[in-house]
Amino acid sequence: MGENEDIKKIVNEENNDIKLVDLATELLGYEDEEIEKICKDLDDKSLAIVLEQAETKIQLKIISFIDNSRILKLFGLMSKDDIADVLGSINTGRRKQIINIMKEGDKAIIKQLLGYKDDSAGGIMTTEYIALNKRLTISQAIDKIKEITPKTEYIQTIYVTNENRKIIGTVDLRDILISNANQKLEDIVNENFIYVTPEVDQEEVAQIVSKYDLSAIPVLNSRKRMLGIITIDDIVDVLVEEQTEDILKMGGVAKEETLDSTLLDSIKMRLPWLLINLVTAFLAALTVKMFEGTIAKVVALSATMSIVTGMGGNAGTQTVSIIIRNLAMGKVKFKDVKHLILKEVLLGVINGAAIGVVTGLVVMAIYKNMYLGLIIFLAMVGNLIISGFFGLIIPIILEKLNIDPALSSSIFLTTATDVLGFFLFLSLASIFLPKLMI
């Protein structure tokens, strides 16, 4: 828990970046008065770093403790995407006030950034990058870079434009460093590159950046003009955020819930999901109710039936997990689905038979009834086929319907494995009833 002692920090100055990032994290545990005092005590540069790094909740508090003119000063020290993030979460009234007193150029950029969805390429891109005309010589380019560098976030890749300000390719800073001073950018430009449009989902951007080992990806509009870039450190944030989201969603928790959520917020976020699950539980119970006559005659069924549904749920969850993850990574191809169904059904038959034999033998030994062992074996094979089939197609169908499979696969899977599992086992029991009552 917490940080490993093998991670060493060498920190010599008082207010350096490392300490300030730590402070931003720790603020979550601070009282409002303490946060207010810190806002007063820190200089603008330090507070800007804290503001950039803090969680939304803390950002809102900081903003509430300082006046608009100081906010503008802090914004002057932050990158445009971080400014848009902060502005995006405060209330509309204050946001308008602040935007109104901004410089015209900044105002336009911020308004544009605020126009994109938070989790789209446009929402996470930054406008601080270096784009240079292809006619510049290397030495002119180096002068420009030296001039722009202090104000920009990312200098590893220089974007090269033509006279219409359309991007024609990229040049690595390292290639500029080793090229002849009289060469022109167009002589060394790399014309192969990948870009995204601002509407692309951040998760998809992360996939591309990770697949092609990019350190940044440009965001272009339909006329091939540059709107901004997304740097790899923002991709890291996206990946951490998406991982949290997926794990919470698969567990039936809203992505907004944190350890600090109030009791009331936690109730609001968890109860609806439980109520939806209750419907599934009732469907399963009603299935069992249909067979109460059979159970009344052979009470052993009541203890054994949940083994069949439980194991179906477990096996189905295995299938769902692997499919959801591969869907998220874009690795599920439509042409493979038939083959995958066949594999999951076969897995159901084989794993079902293996689990079924063990279960059947144990049940037979406990209840001294061969037929009870036989029907639990058959029901187990059947329910593991059901779970493999539904575990595979449910997430794929949800994805096709643009419903998040991480969120809702489990509820449909449980419905299938519980209702069909009980039905299968108890139907078989009803058929073999005379043999079970001996």
Added chain:
Amino acid sequence: MGENEDIKKIVNEENNDIKLVDLATELLGYEDEEIEKICKDLDDKSLAIVLEQAETKIQLKIISFIDNSRILKLFGLMSKDDIADVLGSINTGRRKQIINIMKEGDKAIIKQLLGYKDDSAGGIMTTEYIALNKRLTISQAIDKIKEITPKTEYIQTIYVTNENRKIIGTVDLRDILISNANQKLEDIVNENFIYVTPEVDQEEVAQIVSKYDLSAIPVLNSRKRMLGIITIDDIVDVLVEEQTEDILKMGGVAKEETLDSTLLDSIKMRLPWLLINLVTAFLAALTVKMFEGTIAKVVALSATMSIVTGMGGNAGTQTVSIIIRNLAMGKVKFKDVKHLILKEVLLGVINGAAIGVVTGLVVMAIYKNMYLGLIIFLAMVGNLIISGFFGLIIPIILEKLNIDPALSSSIFLTTATDVLGFFLFLSLASIFLPKLMI
């Protein structure tokens, strides 16, 4: 499914990096003969990129199709960490052959890299970085950088060393670009930095890099000498890998399973987990068996009992998900555990009461028995308290015992909510038995 059409690739040349990365991915679907032909047709530079980017399975095939001397040529075009990756997965005999014919310097580096665990800082670090003596002037440093740049992976940060080759700090390439040519590196060195030792787990490295927005982190030995660096693009790979691992583990699937795993491999990876779960299922069944006498008298219990255990499982999964994720992000502090237990227990009371009222009323209406409604209400509240408590402490205890909570929390949780849930509901039913039989 697959890639979005909003992601545009501008690819003008035949064998450029983008196309080669795509090719590396597609090779998974190719026949061996086709892969062999591609190895022959591609030039060394292109094949090196394909080899670097392909999955382990394909890397092994490529290596099997080319001779040792060509492997050495490809290695000359790859970075040391990628070489160690490839060598780490091929068979020992071939590995020794190849290492033996390497240059002495490379041999030592590769042997050292192979000595670290795959998922440790040492296992993912690369040895291509720039370290310069603090006494160098800016202009000397620039000359050195120009000289080393073509052979190195990462140039954004220059590591500054003293006469004992100990690292004393870092300098940003951008600061070098804008500094006066006669200044020395020691004048502009930033002495605050974070490093890791080679044993640190890759997930922890990823956390640090993400938290402090680093573009690379140095790996130092106990004498503060540099062993290598881990760059942010390797961190992206770690995050993608760890996310896959967590989702699969939580679903009871081995992290090695992919969509291409053979049927036999899938059985080997999934069946053991199902068998472990079977033990839990039997424990639950045996609990029910203890109450067969009661169930025989009130058969309605058999249909309704699994609502209590099912909802306990769902609520517990919510708690487990949020705790596992926060543990992974290092956000669970020991001093908060008491407070968290209180919150989860309270949540259990409140959500349990809400779900319990609905369930109780519906059951009462269906079976026309007030007492059945009452006991299901009480059992629901009880089981949701149980699930909140165990959902919280199980992952925390597992983490303390160094057992991966993502992998094994669910099995312990299900055991608790199923066994205790059945026990609670059926015990209450036994107590109220006369009232239920009316």
